[in-house]
Amino acid sequence: xxxxxxxxxxxxxxxxxxxxxxxxxxxxxxxxxxxxxxxxxxxxxxxxxxxxxxxxxxxxxxxxxxxxxxxxxxxxxxxxxxxxxxxxxxxxxxxxxxxxxxxxxxxxxxxxxxxxxxxxxxxxxx
Amino acid sequence: xxxxxxxxxxxxxxxxxxxxxxxxxxxxxxxxxxxxxxxxxxxxxxxxxxxxxxxxxxxxxxxxxxxxxxxxxxxxxxxxxxxxxxxxxxxxxxxxxxxxxxxxxxxxxxxxxxxxxxxxxxxxxx
Numbered sequence: 555x556x557x558x559x560x561x562x563x564x565x566x567x568x569x570x571x572x573x574x575x576x577x578x579x580x581x582x583x584x585x586x587x588x589x590x591x592x593x594x595x596x597x598x599x600x601x602x603x604x605x606x607x608x609x610x611x612x613x614x615x616x617x618x619x620x621x622x623x624x625x626x627x628x629x630x631x632x633x634x635x636x637x638x639x640x641x642x643x644x645x646x647x648x649x650x651x652x653x654x655x656x657x658x659x660x661x662x663x664x665x666x667x668x669x670x671x672x673x674x675x676x677x678x679x680x
Numbered sequence: 681x682x683x684x685x686x687x688x689x690x691x692x693x694x695x696x697x698x699x700x701x702x703x704x705x706x707x708x709x710x711x712x713x714x715x716x717x718x719x720x721x722x723x724x725x726x727x728x729x730x731x732x733x734x735x736x737x738x739x740x741x742x743x744x745x746x747x748x749x750x751x752x753x754x755x756x757x758x759x760x761x762x763x764x765x766x767x768x769x770x771x772x773x774x775x776x777x778x779x780x781x782x783x784x785x786x787x788x789x790x791x792x793x794x795x796x797x798x799x800x801x802x803x804x805x806x
Contacts, residue, residue: 625795626794626798627719627722630721651749651751651760653794668757
């Protein structure tokens with residue numbers, strides 16, 4: 555089982571790369587056969603290639619991400635973060651609660667993101 | 681599937697009853713065959729009777745609970761709350777992130793609580 559320190563570091567790196575990394579770099583944090591469900595109840599993506607494609611959609615937009623709080627237990631973490639995406643004409647802010655599990659190497663084996671339409675704040679750019 | 685409003689109300693009632701209700705009242709928020717894992721990675725309690733017993737252990741202590749943030753998607757909610765338990769000689773504060781699923785009647789079908797030893801703050805009473 556991964557240690558609390560491994561999991562805490564992996565979550566911090568994930569949030570950091572959401573802001574500054576590429577889809578490929580974020581995908582590399584995932585186990586080869588990981589699953590991703592974002593938001594929970596939506597499509598489940600399976601495997602690193604599909605997950606990398608999911609994050610690569612963000613490569614062309616400016617995203618800032620900040621960790622708000624994290625809880626670690628066993629091989630799992632739950633955390634809330636703030637993700638701000640700046641588009642040419644609007645700024646979108648979401649503060650999802652994500653749940654992840656990890657393998658012995660600290661790679662993400664599953665990710666489930668809890669947020670709904672009511673949690674998306676949009677402001678118009680100038 | 682329960683509505684977002686049903687789920688939001690159920691979470692609010694759960695947090696409220698943690699502070700003011702009995703184990704039996706809290707157990708009544710759960711589906712007859714629900715599961716409870718608190719913390720995640722620990723023992724899984726199955727069924728309303730076992731879940732009621734879990735909460736009834738708190739009947740004799742003074743507990744205050746406050747909802748910090750909640751996210752609802754599909755039949756699920758993730759939320760963070762602050763739980764303050766006042767014992768004769770100490771005050772214990774935990775701010776777990778809980779994940780719940782709900783049935784069509786808005787009863788809880790599963791609860792998983794994310795918190796670890798590092799998230800427990802204890803202060804000595806006078």
